[in-house]
Every structure is written in C-alpha cells, then in structure tokens.
Amino acid sequence: MRYDHILVRYGELALKGKNRAQFEKKLEQNIRFAVSGAPNCKVKRTFGRIMIELHGEPPTTVMEPLRHVFGISSFSLAMKAANKEEEIKETALQAFLQQSGAKKTFKVNARRSYKPFPISSQEMNQRIGGYVLKNTDNVTVDVHHPDIEINVEIREQGTFITCGRIEGAGGLPVGTAGKVMLMLSGGIDSPVAGYLALKRGAELEAVHFHSPPYTNERARKKVEDLTSVLTAFGGPVTLHVVPFTELQKAIHANIPSNYAMTIMRRMMLRITERIAEKRGIKALANGESLGQVASQTLESMHTINEVTNMPILRPLVTMDKQEVIDISDKIGTYPISILPYEDCCTIFLPSDSVTKPRRDKAARFEQAFDFEPYMEEAVENTEMMTFGRETKQSEQHMDDLL
Amino acid sequence: MVYLDNSATTKPWPEVLDAYYKAASDYFGNPSSLHHPGVEAETLLNKGRSAVAGLLRVRPEEIVFTSGGTESNNLAIKGIAFKHQERGKHLITSAVEHPSVKEAFMDLEEFGFEVTYLEADREGRISPENVVKAVREDTILVSLIHVNNELGTINPIEETARQLKQFPKLFFHTDHVQGAAHVPLDLSDVDLCSISAHKFHGLKGTGALFKKNGVFLSSLFHGGEQENAFRAGTENVPGITAMAKAFRLSEEKRQDENDRLQSLKIHLIRELQTMEEAEVNTPITGSAPHIVNVSFPGVKPEVLVQELTRQDIHVSTKSACSSKLEEPSAVIKAAGLGEERAWSALRISFSYETAEAEIEAAVTALQRIVPEMKKVMGEKK
Incomplete structure (x- = not known):
C-alpha cells in the first residue's frame, strides 16, 4: 500500500457562491497544466476537492509544481481504501507508518460524509485509533497536540486517508480575474508585481521596451527568462517586445533633459495601453513602489498616469524594498533580475531628472514635437511571443541537442 | 568485440x-x-x-x-x-x-x-x-x-x-x-x-x-x-x-533495461560460482546491476586480461585509474577478502548495450582459460 493520490483543498473559492463552478474548473485546468510534467497523473474534481491520481508518478515531481498553483489552500498525499472497515483500518495504519518525521503521538479524525456507511465517525475514530495502537510500539494518542493527524474521509467513491498537509500558495486561480498587461523591465520589482497579480487570479501578458543596440541582447534574454519563470505560477504568458530605440532617440533630441524620463514613461504607458487595447485587456500592472525612486514620487505618478485612464495595478506600492526582494527570492526571479544588464530606463537618461514633474509642463514639452508616428511604428513593430506553451523555434533546435 | x-x-x-x-x-x-x-x-x-x-x-x-x-x-x-x-x-x-x-x-x-x-x-x-x-x-x-x-x-x-x-x-x-x-x-x-x-x-x-x-x-x-x-x-x-x-538517454534506458541488467548480473555471478577456481567478490544483493568482480586465486589477472583481449573480449583488473600499477586491489584488501583475492581480481562491467550472448562468450572463455592457466602457473609455484 502506497500513497497514490494527492488531495487538493481550496479555501477561498468555497465562499464565492455563483462563480464557484467556473473557479473550480479554472483551478482544475491550472493544476493540469502544472503537473503536465508527470503525464500519467489524472486530475479529477469531486465535491469541494480536487483529487490527483498519481498512477505511478513519483509524488515529489507532482507536489513541487503544485505548491505554486494559486487557489490551493493546502494539499496532502492520500491513500484510497474501499469502504470496508478492515481495509480502512489497515490503510490508515500504512498511511501513518509511511509518514516521515516524528510520530510518537497521533489522533484520528474520521469524517463520514457517505451516510450509508454503517459506522459513525466517532466510532470509526476509536476503531482506527485502536488498530494503530495495537500494531505499533511506543505510539500513543494525543488529541490536543498530535505529531500526526490521521484524516479519514469516508465518501461514496471510497475512503481517502491523509496524514499531515502542505500549505498551498493561497490566492485565486489564475484566469478567474481576467487579464492584465504587466510592464516588465527586467529589474527586481516588476516580476514580483506580476506574481502578485497572478496571485489574485489575473492572467498575464507582459510588455518590455527594448532599445538595441543601446540595450544588450542579454537584457532582452533576461526578460524572456523572467517571463518563463512567471509561467510556473499560472500558465503561458505572452510577451510583447516593443522596439523603443527610435522613440527614445527622439525624446533625447527634443525634450529638455530633466523631463526626458517623465516623457519617456508617459510614452511607454501610451504604448502599453494601445497594445492592451489591441489584446482586449482592461488593466495594466507595474512594479512601482511609492517613493522608491525619482519616477515613483506621487507627483511623478500623477504626471505619468495622466496619459491613460486604464486602471493601473501597483501591487508593490506600499512595500519596502526588502519585502519585494524576499518575494523575488522565493519565486526564483531574483537571481535573474540581478544580472547586470542595462535596460532602456538606464540609458539616455540624464542625472538631472525632476522628482516633482508637472502635468502642464510635460504636456507642453510633448507638443513641441510630433511623437505620434514614432509611437505608431513602435506598436506596429512589436514582437509577440508566448512562453510556457511551445518553445521558441531557435530554442527547439537547442532542446533537440539535449 | x-x-x-x-x-x-x-x-x-x-x-x-x-x-x-x-x-x-x-x-x-x-x-x-x-x-x-x-x-x-x-x-x-x-x-x-x-x-x-x-x-x-x-x-x-x-x-x-x-x-x-x-x-x-x-x-x-x-x-x-x-x-x-x-x-x-x-x-x-x-x-x-x-x-x-x-x-x-x-x-x-x-x-x-x-x-x-x-x-x-x-x-x-x-x-x-x-x-x-x-x-x-x-x-x-x-x-x-x-x-x-x-x-x-x-x-x-x-x-x-x-x-x-x-x-x-x-x-x-x-x-x-x-x-x-x-x-x-x-x-x-x-x-x-x-x-x-x-x-x-x-x-x-x-x-x-x-x-x-x-x-x-x-x-x-x-x-x-x-x-x-x-x-x-x-x-x-x-x-x-x-x-x-x-x-x-541513459536514464531512459535505465527505466527499461534495469531489470535486464540486474538479471544478467545474477546470471553471471551464478555461472562464475560454478567454477571451482572462482571467488565472486561482488555481493549478489545490494550491488549495482552492471559490475561483477571475481577473483581467480593463483592466476595473475593481467595475464587473464591479455588472453581475453586476444580473443576480443575486454575486461579489466581493477579501477582503470590504478590498473597499470603492479599492486593488489586496495579495495578488495580493505574489504578484508585477503591478499590472494586482492592480487587476482577481475572486473566485468556492463552497459545498457551489453547482450546476454556477450556474457556467455566471456564465461565460456573463462571456463576454458582459467583451468589452463592455473595449471601452467601452478606448476611454477
């Protein structure tokens, strides 16, 4: 007898009355995508739970990706028994024995949701507990602080037995909150912002501004790699790479240097909004944190934000840098983010940027030159690629070598 | 080969x-x-x-x-x-x-x-x-x-x-x-x-x-x-x-071929155990599926390797990193199997490509060569 199932529980979903079915379906899909590396697994929905049948797949390869799926409150390895007392008792014993770590004390927690089963939950607790005690040495019952809690759920399809549980990622299933367009720079913040948007159920697309030859090919690679990392939390992500060189040169040539950064950001926002509109996306997201750098003062946000009335999600807005770094480290984007390649924000930019730009001034400077054709061209020539579904062709050639 | x-x-x-x-x-x-x-x-x-x-x-x-x-x-x-x-x-x-x-x-x-x-x-x-x-x-x-x-x-x-x-x-x-x-x-x-x-x-x-x-x-x-x-x-x-x-590729092979190698190893060990000159050093359980070590006390393993290689069968004495040294196997000595066995050890090791016929060929050759050599070398002693 071995652990051959994983029982997945979802918390917050249960509260959402009407949408529940849709949420569960989405979560089931996302779990399927997450465990696709273990092709024999079967994912099934049952009452208020999702059950993964392992069919010989090693539990660890399935549990690792599961930890990152939003919408899961917790999950446990489970053994299945037929609804027969003897079999349930023996399975419970095996489940207990195969649990690693300290197991001097235990408690049984039986729940009979299948009422035709003739023995009550209370009675089952005692019978299973007695059986475990009889077949182990130096193990005692502790109902208050047990090392191991043996959960026994008697359902119509059979009885599932679990010991212990692993915390899930929480949040809502990705895709239940629609799509947002993330402005992805390659730094530490924006991937974390993307992650947090995913956590609340948003699906992601990302925009990156690339200024070759002033920005390095590796800087772009870095953004592609960050996008790939983000796919682990919610499935495929489409990345839009905007050619930004010509527009940046035009800003450099026509805008007073202390306003260049403000104007550049306004342009970026306009372009992002246009791409979002084309893709039917209704909100933007970025990694801004209040007061962190010159472009993130309230005055600056006020001036930059003027050019769009799409909602902009700023998941990091009240976070300290260290809090952001901690998340970045946890989700695996940190080591990529700190690679030392310059992005388009750091090139061309003077050291004398205003920290309190004004809307009227910014608008006036912009009127001095016709940026529209440049923006159109940038949107027109934006490259689009999707990560997490199929690999890029050039990389397919590499993958064939491995 | x-x-x-x-x-x-x-x-x-x-x-x-x-x-x-x-x-x-x-x-x-x-x-x-x-x-x-x-x-x-x-x-x-x-x-x-x-x-x-x-x-x-x-x-x-x-x-x-x-x-x-x-x-x-x-x-x-x-x-x-x-x-x-x-x-x-x-x-x-x-x-x-x-x-x-x-x-x-x-x-x-x-x-x-x-x-x-x-x-x-x-x-x-x-x-x-x-x-x-x-x-x-x-x-x-x-x-x-x-x-x-x-x-x-x-x-x-x-x-x-x-x-x-x-x-x-x-x-x-x-x-x-x-x-x-x-x-x-x-x-x-x-x-x-x-x-x-x-x-x-x-x-x-x-x-x-x-x-x-x-x-x-x-x-x-x-x-x-x-x-x-x-x-x-x-x-x-x-x-x-x-x-x-x-x-x-090897890991994929392992999934399919591990049992076959394992039984090939056991087969070889059993065959060797029927030879009265042989002392098998590899334990039959708790060992890898691709290595069999055997000693033929009284026979110089280098000579055995030479004779086998002449017949296009290629095995080794001990670790390749020390096999050119004229020394007994330090591993077998350290395992306490005695000087004699340490001096006369032969290592036969497979890959996922190894076929049963190859093992048979090696066994047949050993069964023929070892008694002969033992006679020749034994007389000298």
Whole structure:
C-alpha cells in the first residue's frame, strides 16, 4: 500500500457562491497544466476537492509544481481504501507508518460524509485509533497536540486517508480575474508585481521596451527568462517586445533633459495601453513602489498616469524594498533580475531628472514635437511571443541537442 | 568485440556525438561574450545545466560543470577542506574509495589535515553507524563512494546523509560516478556529489559536481567568473550538451533495461560460482546491476586480461585509474577478502548495450582459460 493520490483543498473559492463552478474548473485546468510534467497523473474534481491520481508518478515531481498553483489552500498525499472497515483500518495504519518525521503521538479524525456507511465517525475514530495502537510500539494518542493527524474521509467513491498537509500558495486561480498587461523591465520589482497579480487570479501578458543596440541582447534574454519563470505560477504568458530605440532617440533630441524620463514613461504607458487595447485587456500592472525612486514620487505618478485612464495595478506600492526582494527570492526571479544588464530606463537618461514633474509642463514639452508616428511604428513593430506553451523555434533546435 | 569494461569507460552513443558536433559547430561562441553567438552559447549552456540538474533532481544553480569525476572529487574534497579549515581539520573517508578521492585526502594530510579512513565490511560497505561514530568536534567533511567502482557494492548514502544531518558543521560528499544512470540517488540530504559523463555514454573530459545551495568551497582554478567562480575557464559547451544528452538517454534506458541488467548480473555471478577456481567478490544483493568482480586465486589477472583481449573480449583488473600499477586491489584488501583475492581480481562491467550472448562468450572463455592457466602457473609455484 502506497500513497497514490494527492488531495487538493481550496479555501477561498468555497465562499464565492455563483462563480464557484467556473473557479473550480479554472483551478482544475491550472493544476493540469502544472503537473503536465508527470503525464500519467489524472486530475479529477469531486465535491469541494480536487483529487490527483498519481498512477505511478513519483509524488515529489507532482507536489513541487503544485505548491505554486494559486487557489490551493493546502494539499496532502492520500491513500484510497474501499469502504470496508478492515481495509480502512489497515490503510490508515500504512498511511501513518509511511509518514516521515516524528510520530510518537497521533489522533484520528474520521469524517463520514457517505451516510450509508454503517459506522459513525466517532466510532470509526476509536476503531482506527485502536488498530494503530495495537500494531505499533511506543505510539500513543494525543488529541490536543498530535505529531500526526490521521484524516479519514469516508465518501461514496471510497475512503481517502491523509496524514499531515502542505500549505498551498493561497490566492485565486489564475484566469478567474481576467487579464492584465504587466510592464516588465527586467529589474527586481516588476516580476514580483506580476506574481502578485497572478496571485489574485489575473492572467498575464507582459510588455518590455527594448532599445538595441543601446540595450544588450542579454537584457532582452533576461526578460524572456523572467517571463518563463512567471509561467510556473499560472500558465503561458505572452510577451510583447516593443522596439523603443527610435522613440527614445527622439525624446533625447527634443525634450529638455530633466523631463526626458517623465516623457519617456508617459510614452511607454501610451504604448502599453494601445497594445492592451489591441489584446482586449482592461488593466495594466507595474512594479512601482511609492517613493522608491525619482519616477515613483506621487507627483511623478500623477504626471505619468495622466496619459491613460486604464486602471493601473501597483501591487508593490506600499512595500519596502526588502519585502519585494524576499518575494523575488522565493519565486526564483531574483537571481535573474540581478544580472547586470542595462535596460532602456538606464540609458539616455540624464542625472538631472525632476522628482516633482508637472502635468502642464510635460504636456507642453510633448507638443513641441510630433511623437505620434514614432509611437505608431513602435506598436506596429512589436514582437509577440508566448512562453510556457511551445518553445521558441531557435530554442527547439537547442532542446533537440539535449 | 565483446566490451565488458564499461566501468572504465563506455562507448559514446551516436546521438551524443551528433549533439556534440552540432553544438560545437552551431553554437561555437564563448558563453561569456556579449554578442549574439555568445548569448546563444550561454543559452545552450544553461539549458544543459537545467537538464542535468533535472535528472539529478536538484536546482540548476547547484551544478558546477567540470572535466570529469576526478576533478569533481578533487574540487569537492579540497575545496571544502581549504575553505572551512578554520572550523576544524578532521576529515572522514573510507578505505574503499576511488584513487581520485583517496589521493586527494592523502594530499590534504600533507597540509596538516587529519584523515580517518573507515574500514569497510566484507562486501565493501560502510555502515552509517560507523560513520557517525567517527565524527568528532572538528570534523568538517565526510566523503564516501556511492557505488564502489571495483565491487559494485552500493553504500547506504541516503541513510548516512540523513544521520549526518545531526552534525550541521560538516559537509557530506559522495562519489556517484559509478552510480549515475544506474543506481538512483536522492540528494536531498547530500551536500556535494560527483558525476562523470563518459561512464554513461557521454564524452571524456566532462563531468559535474552537484553543490547544494549555500555550500561554499575554494576553487581549484582561478581566472574567471564561470560556474559562479567555482571553476574558472571557458565552459565546454558541446561537451556539456553531449553530457546532458547522454544522461537523459541513459536514464531512459535505465527505466527499461534495469531489470535486464540486474538479471544478467545474477546470471553471471551464478555461472562464475560454478567454477571451482572462482571467488565472486561482488555481493549478489545490494550491488549495482552492471559490475561483477571475481577473483581467480593463483592466476595473475593481467595475464587473464591479455588472453581475453586476444580473443576480443575486454575486461579489466581493477579501477582503470590504478590498473597499470603492479599492486593488489586496495579495495578488495580493505574489504578484508585477503591478499590472494586482492592480487587476482577481475572486473566485468556492463552497459545498457551489453547482450546476454556477450556474457556467455566471456564465461565460456573463462571456463576454458582459467583451468589452463592455473595449471601452467601452478606448476611454477
């Protein structure tokens, strides 16, 4: 007898009355995508739970990706028994024995949701507990602080037995909150912002501004790699790479240097909004944190934000840098983010940027030159690629070598 | 040709050579260069890293590519010893290690380190209890072989690693060169682990050291930031690519062929046991599926190797790294199997390509040659 199932529980979903079915379906899909590396697994929905049948797949390869799926409150390895007392008792014993770590004390927690089963939950607790005690040495019952809690759920399809549980990622299933367009720079913040948007159920697309030859090919690679990392939390992500060189040169040539950064950001926002509109996306997201750098003062946000009335999600807005770094480290984007390649924000930019730009001034400077054709061209020539579904062709050639 | 010396090296698979050729020609850039070919080579390198890490079930950043098993062992052992010598200068290994481990430790003795060489049992195994007993306040490193390169005996590395966790000050390294792609190893509690590509149909000159996140060691090579500065020098991108390919193919083979090799081994051991001149040194259980070690007391194994190779059957005496030396097998001696057996040991090792007919051919040849030789050599005595 071995652990051959994983029982997945979802918390917050249960509260959402009407949408529940849709949420569960989405979560089931996302779990399927997450465990696709273990092709024999079967994912099934049952009452208020999702059950993964392992069919010989090693539990660890399935549990690792599961930890990152939003919408899961917790999950446990489970053994299945037929609804027969003897079999349930023996399975419970095996489940207990195969649990690693300290197991001097235990408690049984039986729940009979299948009422035709003739023995009550209370009675089952005692019978299973007695059986475990009889077949182990130096193990005692502790109902208050047990090392191991043996959960026994008697359902119509059979009885599932679990010991212990692993915390899930929480949040809502990705895709239940629609799509947002993330402005992805390659730094530490924006991937974390993307992650947090995913956590609340948003699906992601990302925009990156690339200024070759002033920005390095590796800087772009870095953004592609960050996008790939983000796919682990919610499935495929489409990345839009905007050619930004010509527009940046035009800003450099026509805008007073202390306003260049403000104007550049306004342009970026306009372009992002246009791409979002084309893709039917209704909100933007970025990694801004209040007061962190010159472009993130309230005055600056006020001036930059003027050019769009799409909602902009700023998941990091009240976070300290260290809090952001901690998340970045946890989700695996940190080591990529700190690679030392310059992005388009750091090139061309003077050291004398205003920290309190004004809307009227910014608008006036912009009127001095016709940026529209440049923006159109940038949107027109934006490259689009999707990560997490199929690999890029050039990389397919590499993958064939491995 | 009957090639039964796969523990010395294996024949590279055609797919592996093909991958090497394509990687070397299509992605020849230096992974550290800024330009496009450099980025491409770096991308391929990182993909290779992820692939090897995935097969070992560790993280990509925990892989340091090296020139092979010997370098990995040296890097792990000397790297840890020199980096952490302020913590203590006591090291533990066993008497049945590969020369690249044993001699690295002997070298460290010259630098003032004190080394405990643990005794093995008669199967060449070191019990976790004995390891734990040898640990002292100033112990900083334990290094043990996973699959013994001469005997094929499997050491309880996972259990040892678990028990050593009670000593957070020391690091645990295992030489997994013979085990990789044959005997799976869970590295959860292991700090460092060596593998070598040419033992699983990759190319010579490529290997890797798994180094758990947060473990620091002194580098043997200086002069660049490659491999997180743990191993300077331009990365061998085509060799690494070929290693990833070979490792994956071998792991796939293992899934399908492990049982076949296992029964081939048992078959060979049983056949050898019917020969009255033979003393089988490899235990029938708790050993890898691809190595059988046998002694023919009274017969010089070098002569046996020569006679077999004349008949196009190729086996070895002991570790290839020490087989040119006129010495008894240190491993068999250390296992307490006696001088006689140590002087006369032969190692027969398979690969996933080995067919039953090849084993039959070897057995038939041995059955014919050994009694003859025994007569000739016996008379001289």
